[in-house]
Amino acid sequence: MKFIKSMLIVLPLLVQTASFSQDLMSERIRKIAGKKRSVYFKKGIFHSGNSKSESTLKSVRHGYQPSNGYERLVFDFKTKKMPKIYGYKSEGDKKIFIDFFNTTLSSSHGVFGSSKFVEKIEYYPVGDETLSTEIVLKGNYSIDVFYLEKPGRLVIDIKS
Numbered sequence: 025m026k027f028i029k030s031m032l033i034v035l036p037l038l039v040q041t042a043s044f045s046q047d048l049m050s051e052r053i054r055k056i057a058g059k060k061r062s063v064y065f066k067k068g069i070f071h072s073g074n075s076k077s078e079s080t081l082k083s084v085r086h087g088y089q090p091s092n093g094y095e096r097l098v099f100d101f102k103t104k105k106m107p108k109i110y111g112y113k114s115e116g117d118k119k120i121f122i123d124f125f126n127t128t129l130s131s132s133h134g135v136f137g138s139s140k141f142v143e144k145i146e147y148y149p150v151g152d153e154t155l156s157t158e159i160v161l162k163g164n165y166s167i168d169v170f171y172l173e174k175p176g177r178l179v180i181d182i183k184s
Contacts, residue, residue, distance in 0.1 A: 067115035
């Protein structure tokens with residue numbers, strides 16, 4: 025009897041929690057390329073390959089290209105290759121979430137500054153091995169994601 029009462033209390037909480045979680049199983053998963061492809065998307069999952077090299081995020085640069093209609097974010101790393109990443113572009117939250125594996129944040133990474141499409145960027149070191157990043161957008165924009173090497177860079181083009 026005590027078990028049934030406990031279940032009657034716990035079960036509604038579990039159902040409510042499940043209803044507020046994200047269904048990532050229905051999202052398209054994209055492997056990012058080593059060059060610009062101009063394939064923009066509004067939501068979904070993206071990732072890089074299996075690079076296991078340790079890295080440090082040196083800085084984040086940005087610039088608006090009026091002739092092309094997009095703002096470019098560039099994450100600069102101290103290594104020749106970009107670390108392994110896993111990211112999610114949320115359409116409803118107007119955010120981009122990125123996990124950089126085996127990556128630390130440089131103490132001299134600087135301030136991001138003002139941007140046309142980005143409200144702010146926040147960093148969350150997770151243990152000694154992962155750097156989680158949350159990019160808060162000013163609106164519901166499309167993104168194109170790719171990487172460059174020598175030095176390692178993650179590039180995100182944002183357009184309305």
